[in-house]
Amino acid sequence: MQRHSRRVGLRHILCLALLAAVGLATPAAAYIGPGAGFALATSVGVIFFTIIVAVLAVLTWPFRMLWRLIRRPTRPKAKVKRLIFLGFDGQDPRLTDRWMAEGKLPHFEKLAELGCYHKLHSTYPSISPVAWSSFATGVQPAKHNIFDFLSRDTRTYLPLISSTTIESLRRRGATLLEKLRFGRYRLPVDKALIRSLRKAKPYWTILGEHYIWSTVLRVPITFPPDRFYGAQLGAMAIPDLLGTQGTFYLFTTRSSDDTFKEGGTRVPLDGGPDRFEASVVGPENSFVDGSPPMELPLVVRVDRPAGVAHIELDGQELALKPGALSDWVSLEFPAAPTVKVSALVRIEVTEMDEHVSIYMTPLNISPENPAMPISHPGYYANYLAKKVGPYSTLGLAEDTWALNEEVTSDATFLEQSYDIDRERERMFMASLDQLRKGSLVCVFDGTDRIQHMFWRYLEEGHPAGRGKENAEHKNAIEELYVHNDELLGRTMKKLKKGDLLFVISDHGFTSFRRGVNINAWLHANGYLKLKDGADGSNEWLVDVDWSATKAYSLGLAGMYLNIEGREAHGIVKSGAEARALKDELVARLSGVRDEERGEIGITEVFDTSKLYSGPYLGNAPDILFGFNSGYRVSWDCATGMISGPVFEDNTKAWSGDHCVDPRQVPGIMFCNYPIDDDDPALMDMAPTALGLFGIEPPAHMDGKSLFDKATEFDPQRGVETAKSTA
Amino acid sequence: METINALLRTGFDALLGVMAPLPDWVELAVWALLVTLLILPIIKWTFNLDLAERFKRKVYAGLFEIRLFNDRLGATFRGLFDVLRFTAGYMGAWLLPLVVMTIPMLPVFAHLHFHYGYDGLRPGETTLLRAELAADRDTGKPDVELDAPAGVHVDTPALWIPAQREIIWRLTAETQGDYELALTIDGREYTKTLVVSDDATRRSPLRGASFLDQLIYPAEPPLPAGSPLAKITVDYPEKSSFLFVPTWCWILVALSLPFFLLLKGRFGVEV
Known part of the structure; x- marks a missing residue:
């Protein structure tokens, strides 16, 4: 008790001493330093502004309510x-x-x-x-x-x-804007028009x-x-700041010519043995001719004995242990003087032994300054x-x-x-x-x-x-x-x-054990033809000979007929021919078996013209797949590849799915x-x-x-x- | 304290001597830069950035809330309350840096105030010289004499005000110059400076004996220990002020803000 009261007493004395110091500093008390002065000025400004806004909100409230009542x-x-x-x-x-x-x-x-x-x-x-x-x-x-x-x-x-569609539109007065230049900078002449579909x-x-x-x-x-x-x-x-649906970064000393199949970019880390450099390549800079990508230098200093990597990025230094994911790190790509594009990322050192690798999440659009x-x-x-x-x-x-x-x-x-x-x-x-x-x-x-x-x-x-x-x-x-x-x-x-x-x-x-390459099935059954000399191993259907292809699959849900007048190189006439082809495909694909496993791969295939009705039916895939539980469109098929077997094991971490017959x-x-x-x-x-x-x-x-x-x-x-x- | 003040006096006199040919506002700009360089490290070490950042975010959230829910009076008032509450919190986060920066700022500002805070006496103008007796001295009228140098005229005999234990003389400045007035009391002589000049130079309105006087009025050496006098003051007219703060202070604030904004990044300070 005595100690407590002594502590309280000491605290009081200290407080009084501090107050005295502040109070006695006659002119200095008024002048509290640029920082504090700045804080004081902004605080007073904020309070003033807030009160004005609140008063306006209160004063206009009855009128706004009345307007709402009328409307x-x-x-x-x-x-x-x-x-x-x-x-x-x-x-x-x-x-x-x-x-x-x-x-x-x-x-x-x-x-x-x-x-x-x-x-x-x-x-x-x-x-x-x-x-x-x-x-x-x-x-x-x-x-x-x-x-x-x-x-x-x-x-x-x-x-x-x-x-979503994102189109680039020329701004009003683009011709004039093109002429305005400030050194290496110019004003962007295009603007993005983002529309929901x-x-x-x-x-x-x-x-x-x-x-x-x-x-x-x-x-x-x-x-x-x-x-x-x-x-x-x-x-x-x-999207991320690159405009993709998520492109992660791997900065690594491991040399590889492979590119990531899914949403990632590999960036070599130069230097060593304890200091490495790379660049974080960001979005295009529309303020500069040719719109080159904006970049931020990345420096990694590896302290192996301490088991820590020091990462310098955009004026910040992070000390990360391998396997630990950082908090959000705010990045600002400089586009032009006073113009910055903000992003949020998280970083992890994934290895730091013989090789050094650093993972960085896609460049999330910063919610505080969204691009x-x-x-x-x-x-x-x-x-x-x-x-x-x-x-x-x-x-x-x-x-x-x-x-x-x-x-x-x-x-x-x-x-x-x-x-x-x-x-x-x-x-x-x-x-x-x-x-x-x-x-x-x-x-x-x-x-x-x-x-x-x-x-x-x-x-x-x-x-x-x-x-x-x-x-x-x-x-x-x-x-x-x-x-x-x-x-x-x-x-x-x-x-x-x-x-x-x-x-x-x-x-x-449900499970995703087996991938089904519908395009391979279409090819095997004569509905899809490859260009001369092509083996179908290229993505996005580039190997397809459209002049001889009747149907193709893209995405996860269904397939399209190559309809004349709808598709650029369509060969199937709409109407009776298309209906007959669709019926044939529905009949042949429903109940398709995975002979290797002795299971049914596709329980039912649906003709969307019978399944749906509505003004946008024309945009729907012509046929939807009803995969059996455990089956799904294969990774290769989803990205428009034709080569490989119709059924194959899915060995990726992405091992569960729901793109099956919806009833399941x-x-x-x-x-x-x-x-x-x-x-x-x-x-x-x-x-x-x-x-x-x-x-x-x-x-x-x-x-x-x-x-x-x-x-x-x-x-x-x-x-x-x-x-x-x- | 005496030694520190002596060093500061020398330093300030030297610096001001160098800057003497410059206009006052340029001098203040230089001081603004120096002050900024002094306080930025203090802010860096004492300002709780995380706490302040949290308050700032909440203030913004409150502002957005007022805008977002402006058709709900309750939400508007809650937002307003939050803004006021968290602004107070933000300002509270400045308390520690403020207290810490006051310690070096106090002598700096005291010295600057002696240079920029007072108007100089001009020839022909009058002022009062006051000598206050120490508390432990008896209350009887002391035997005191004032010896003014040539250039300063003593207009009145010593006026003794027993209730205030104070002796007052009225003086008239006759010619420009730095003078030393000599007071003899109980057979011992004590001096007090008097400046008759328009220039920005050090003017000491008070020479005291206590620790506090040394702290706040360091422009002259303190009266010796055991002196029968508590303090000697000269009434210099103070320069203009706004909201009880001397004008030069406002100018210094205004000049130091750009330096602060310019340099804060280099010191890693975010406010």
Whole structure:
């Protein structure tokens, strides 16, 4: 006690001494140094500005409300206060059932008890861009125009991203701009026009038309973002700064002429034995003639005795031990004086013995200074970064390619995936706290990515898991489901009166043991011909003789007929000939057997003209594959190669998939209220959301509301759900 | 302290001597640069950048929140509250660097204030000379004499104010120059400088005996220990001020900000 009071006394004396020092410094007290003066000036400025903004917001509030009242088309009577969609991309009902039965998912179990649990029909095909687009719009693919990750350019047969086009347009006054030069710099004469190819209004836009707020976090196919009454952070299809869907870097002293097949670039590290140099090649610089790429020098100093590599990059120095993934590192590529392009990366030293190798994630667009529109409103991405810290922005942020190419380890991939999920949870929880009325949807991608990469440990005898039976992360998928359950628990705890919670996944998961090269099958069966002398080993169908080819496959979901007048070198006449060819292919491919394994590879093949109806049917693949569980389009086929066997083992880390017959991979749907429908589909979520806010779903929607119009909701259910987690 | 002050006086006089031909604002610009170079390392070592960065981010988040949820009054006020709260936190993060930088800044600013903070006496102008008795001396009227050199005229006899234990004379400056006034009390002589000049030169309004006086008024050596006098002051007219801060201080702030912004990167300082 005595010591405590002495300590308190000493502290008081010190405080008084400090105050006296400040107070007695008559002129010096007024002048607190440039730094502090700067801080004081900016702080006063911020306070002044904020008060002005707040006062303006308060003063104009009645007028804005009045304006809204006048413009509002109807006054819908909402049945719920807050509608929350918690999305776990790819959570599988069989695995959920298994681990619920084992008592490992108590919150999922509790939610099912309180409300309901159903399998959720996915879309045809059961892949995320298609499924989440149907979730958002309540329509089938032929109405929202997203059929796969990739579509094709009918003029060149080359692949295109299915959801977004980025075109370069000349600015107004480009001729004049071309003449303006400042030394080596010029003003960019082109501007990028980014357009979404997803058609049909998402439900949040319709809610917004009735001034019902929605927060939409990382729902796939939201790049460029929708403009509506609410806030949205984009997801799948957001590129990296290079404009690709994710190009990682491997700086290495290992010499190799090989290029990475999937999304990576190898950069030689020059120098040695303890100091190495390389360049981080960034995006093109449109401020300089010829648009050369911007570069940042990278210096690596290796301290082998201490087991640390010191990495100097963009004025920062990182000390990294091998195998440790850095935090986010902010990079700024200098484009012109005062113009910088910002990126976020994470870095890992993957080896530091005889050879030195350094992995760097793709150049994520910085959310605090985004080079492309990744959110609505534009400052929302920055707001989230300020609120929850830096976060990944790349559409497919978890670096599956680096693990597939064995550049990173299982541990690194898991760390990266969980970190991304944690970033997202912080956003989700902050948004949930902020939401008073309206809807909130957040999709967690880790479930999809980790299942893709770790299925090999879940299934005995998987070709990619051979010899790795005792791998450290063999329970990764089970741990992931437990992690999801804990996240669900934290979400349930935040529910309040009038809240309705849906937990959904867009599809389930299954094994990817065997790849099927449809193009090889088409070639073997005379539907696809190669150019003279070509062996079909080149990517993107460049070996194909289009003048003699009737059908080809590109992407993961289906195949196209080489239709005359549609494709540049089409030979199949539309109409009867095309229909006959399609029927023939459907008949021959349905039930195709993998003789080597004695299994059926393709259970059914679907004619999309019978499966879909809608204005964009013409853009759909002509035929969709319904692979049997364990089978999928092979890696070679997906990238337009023809050579090799029709069936082959998949030995890549990417060992689980869902691009199979959609009936084999339904998603999950939990709700804290029982629904009035026993057979829900992902497409039903949009009309259900509208119905819950008292809005009649538009007639073009294919989905149906999961609640009867007469259903009365007990507002206390939200509170009960929260209490149930105690 | 006495030694430090003596060294500082010499240093400042030398520097100001070199800069004497320059206009005042150029002198202040040089001081601004020197001050910036002095405080940047202090900021680097004492400023909690992570903490300040966290507060700054929250301030921005609050601002964005006001903009994003501007149709919800509750959210607007919450955002406003957050901005004020975290701005206060940000300013609080400056407390330690501020306190630490005050230590070297105090003598620097005291010396600068003696050069730039007072108007000089001009020939013909009057001022008051005050001598305050030490607390331990008896309260009776002391036997005191003032000897002014040629060029300074003593207008009045010593006025004794018992309640303030103070003796006051009125002086008139007759010609320009640096003078030394001599006070004899209890048979011992004590001096006090008096500057009659327009130039930016060191003017000492107070010569004291206490530690505090040495700290704040280091322009003259302190009165010897055991002196019957607590302090001797000359009333120099102070130059203009704004918001209770001398104008030269504001000019110094304004001139040092560009130096700070220019040099902070070299010192690895982010604010």
